Amino acid sequence: MLRLYDSPLSGNCYKIRLLLAQLGHQYERLELDLLAGETRTPAFLAKNPHGRLPLLELDSGVCIAESNAILYYLAQGTQYFPDDPVAAAQVLRWMFWEQNTLEPQLAGAISLVKFHGKTNRDEMVQERQERAEKALMLMEVHLSMWPYMVGDRYTIADICLYGYTHIAHQGELSLASYPAIQDWIERIAAQPGYRSMGAD
Numbered sequence: 001m002l003r004l005y006d007s008p009l010s011g012n013c014y015k016i017r018l019l020l021a022q023l024g025h026q027y028e029r030l031e032l033d034l035l036a037g038e039t040r041t042p043a044f045l046a047k048n049p050h051g052r053l054p055l056l057e058l059d060s061g062v063c064i065a066e067s068n069a070i071l072y073y074l075a076q077g078t079q080y081f082p083d084d085p086v087a088a089a090q091v092l093r094w095m096f097w098e099q100n101t102l103e104p105q106l107a108g109a110i111s112l113v114k115f116h117g118k119t120n121r122d123e124m125v126q127e128r129q130e131r132a133e134k135a136l137m138l139m140e141v142h143l144s145m146w147p148y149m150v151g152d153r154y155t156i157a158d159i160c161l162y163g164y165t166h167i168a169h170q171g172e173l174s175l176a177s178y179p180a181i182q183d184w185i186e187r188i189a190a191q192p193g194y195r196s197m198g199a200d
């Protein structure tokens with residue numbers, strides 16, 4: 001059985017639980033305490049030298065790190081990843097963009113507020129919020145033309161961007177001025193097999 005090393009606190013981990021739920025896969029869920037450093041023990045570092053969650057362990061013992069690589073592994077051959085090479089490249093485009101542009105800023109703001117007691121009066125929070133807003137505006141423009149990140153089809157590009165976007169408020173970022181993003185969030189929550197971040 002697949003084994004997911006997981007944390008309820010992490011949007012990157014939630015992406016995987018959401019896709020696994022939508023695929024209807026059974027898996028073993030092992031929760032590690034991020035705040036207690038459980039990802040930095042020798043036993044976990046032997047599985048993922050980067051010391052980060054999520055991590056997916058296959059029956060063979062092979063471990064796959066990086067949330068978007070895990071999404072890609074699970075989604076190939078399913079409705080959540082296109083066969084067409086151009087559409088596939090567009091899905092990957094948004095997944096790389098999520099990791100290099102949106103996630104560092106948005107997850108960074110959330111982490112500062114939620115785990116380090118900062119507020120939006122803090123310069124570090126403001127800096128991340130401003131950069132996250134620029135990224136969100138790009139999504140807003142895109143989603144005002146398309147129902148999903150890649151055309152009219154719900155894919156892992158949506159799942160990966162949804163992970164942190166739908167909890168932007170936890171980083172004291174309001175989505176009030178992003179109506180297309182709000183509609184997209186509602187469309188995702190209405191997908192078959194959807195599970196919320198807080199679901200057991």
Ligand SMILES: N[C@@H](CCC(=O)N[C@@H](CS)C(=O)NCC(=O)O)C(=O)O
Nearest residue numbers: 010012034039052053054066067068
């Ligand atoms: N790019 C990685 C980011 C993973 C990441 O930053 N994980 C955080 C939780 S969201 C973590 O495990 N932090 C624990 C640590 O750094 O010790 C991914 O998408 O999987």
